[in-house]
Amino acid sequence: MQWSLLQSLLTDLDSVGTRDELGALLDAAMPHLGFDHYALVHHVDLAGLPTGAVHLDNYPRGWQREFIHRRYYAEDPVHVACQRAARPFLWRHLPRLLALSREQAAILDAARAAGLVDGLTVPMHVPGDFSGSCSFAVRAREVPEALGPAAQFFGCCAFEAARRIAQQRRGRAPAAPALTPRQLDCLVLVGRGKTDTESAILLGISRETAQEHVEAAKAKLRVATRPQLVARALFGGIITYSDIF
Amino acid sequence: MIHLIADRHAERALVEAMHRCRKAVFVDRLRWDVPVVGDLEIDAFDTDDAVYLVAAAPGGAHLGSLRLLPTDGPHLLGTLFPELCAGGVPAGPTIREVSRLVISPALRAAERLQVRRRLIIGLAEYGLAAGLTRYTCMAGTAWLSQIMAMGWRAELLGPPCAIGGEAVGALALDIDEATLAHFQAEWGVDAPQLTCPLAQAA
Numbered sequence: 001m002q003w004s005l006l007q008s009l010l011t012d013l014d015s016v017g018t019r020d021e022l023g024a025l026l027d028a029a030m031p032h033l034g035f036d037h038y039a040l041v042h043h044v045d046l047a048g049l050p051t052g053a054v055h056l057d058n059y060p061r062g063w064q065r066e067f068i069h070r071r072y073y074a075e076d077p078v079h080v081a082c083q084r085a086a087r088p089f090l091w092r093h094l095p096r097l098l099a100l101s102r103e104q105a106a107i108l109d110a111a112r113a114a115g116l117v118d119g120l121t122v123p124m125h126v127p128g129d130f131s132g133s134c135s136f137a138v139r140a141r142e143v144p145e146a147l148g149p150a151a152q153f154f155g156c157c158a159f160e161a162a163r164r165i166a167q168q169r170r171g172r173a174p175a176a177p178a179l180t181p182r183q184l185d186c187l188v189l190v191g192r193g194k195t196d197t198e199s200a201i202l203l204g205i206s207r208e209t210a211q212e213h214v215e216a217a218k219a220k221l222r223v224a225t226r227p228q229l230v231a232r233a234l235f236g237g238i239i240t241y242s243d244i245f
Numbered sequence: 246m247i248h249l250i251a252d253r254h255a256e257r258a259l260v261e262a263m264h265r266c267r268k269a270v271f272v273d274r275l276r277w278d279v280p281v282v283g284d285l286e287i288d289a290f291d292t293d294d295a296v297y298l299v300a301a302a303p304g305g306a307h308l309g310s311l312r313l314l315p316t317d318g319p320h321l322l323g324t325l326f327p328e329l330c331a332g333g334v335p336a337g338p339t340i341r342e343v344s345r346l347v348i349s350p351a352l353r354a355a356e357r358l359q360v361r362r363r364l365i366i367g368l369a370e371y372g373l374a375a376g377l378t379r380y381t382c383m384a385g386t387a388w389l390s391q392i393m394a395m396g397w398r399a400e401l402l403g404p405p406c407a408i409g410g411e412a413v414g415a416l417a418l419d420i421d422e423a424t425l426a427h428f429q430a431e432w433g434v435d436a437p438q439l440t441c442p443l444a445q446a447a
Contacts, residue, residue, distance in 0.1 A: 001404075003331050003403060003404040006401075006404060007401070010401060086387050087385070087386070087387070087410075087411055088386055088411075088412065122386050122390075123387075124390050125387065125390070126390060126391060126394040127354070127357070127358045127361065127391070129394070148407055148412055149404070149405035149406055149407050149412035149413075149414070150404060150405060152386050152405065152412040153386070153389065153401065153405045153412060153414055155386075156386050156389045156390045156393060157389075157393060159390065160390065160393035160394060163394065179355070184353065184355060188353065237354055237355075237358065238354060238355050239353065239354050239355065240353075240354040243353050243354060
């Protein structure tokens, strides 16, 4: 792709102010980038999109419905691969990144049948925000490796524009509540499956104190249960998978 | 606290800890093909001209760091990757190149985020104190999306290329009071992060 064209697309991205304008710009950019479809998404429950989260795509209509209706996003191999990969990847390389379950292989087959034959996904990990991804897909043939760099950079900038627009609607992003170091210690141990008694022994504190730390963390993150606590902390980037495993 | 290290021989222990951390992250984890001396990652640009910003714990442990190179001498974009800048490599006394940003992998996600933010604020403070106008840097997609999300005004300087299997581009970041104020407000940090910047920055 020509440098001057990429430059003008990036300049246009700076000035988009609404979701519709961004969608129109992405529609117009696809042929120049060598792709047919795009999807900018935060990896959240798409059936009940939290405010401030991004979800913008021009996938075939039938596929959009099927994807949300059947909740494919919960185990979509592209989303799962994003959790493990810091780098962009091609969909045809997914089997190298993770052992596909039968359900995941079926999702890829269904996508192919719906006209999403191959694609390029850029994981979007912004600390303190939901993780997400930007994908570009083609209807026929494989994505040539040479399409990579320009599309990846355009994708990053488009995702940021989508984030900016989504957050306008929500207003200012609420700051993630700060946990004390001890609350964080206890939270990580909950994620590792430890009981309060086990955590207390590991940290050299009493069982009651360990429980108080976990309860305080739950209150700060406004969740009711321990699984929610871990999920919320992972989502918000307060802890990462590497803290737990 | 963010230490400004203008003389790499002065704070030897901290500088060595930085090189060790760079080896652990760039070579052992990210598999970069860069020179190694024992368990230290040190390249041809770690010379007396380099300036480092280092986040250190009160006891002196290295938490994170970055490297600043003058652009009127040898630096990554000017020496190794000029093709990333379509209109010529930006160079001059008010432009520095940022490279080797690293956060200690021993820290947890929440601590890493704090160290990263303090380093970025230190970077903005240093630029203002030293009278700089722009930073240049190389960025892959991960770093690019973080820079964009910070709200740092960035310009892509040329067509991104595939380097080591990854899309990499050259960026220029504007340095101004408004950017520093934005970081401070966004991240709830009011205290200056850089130790005695004015004395050493010039």
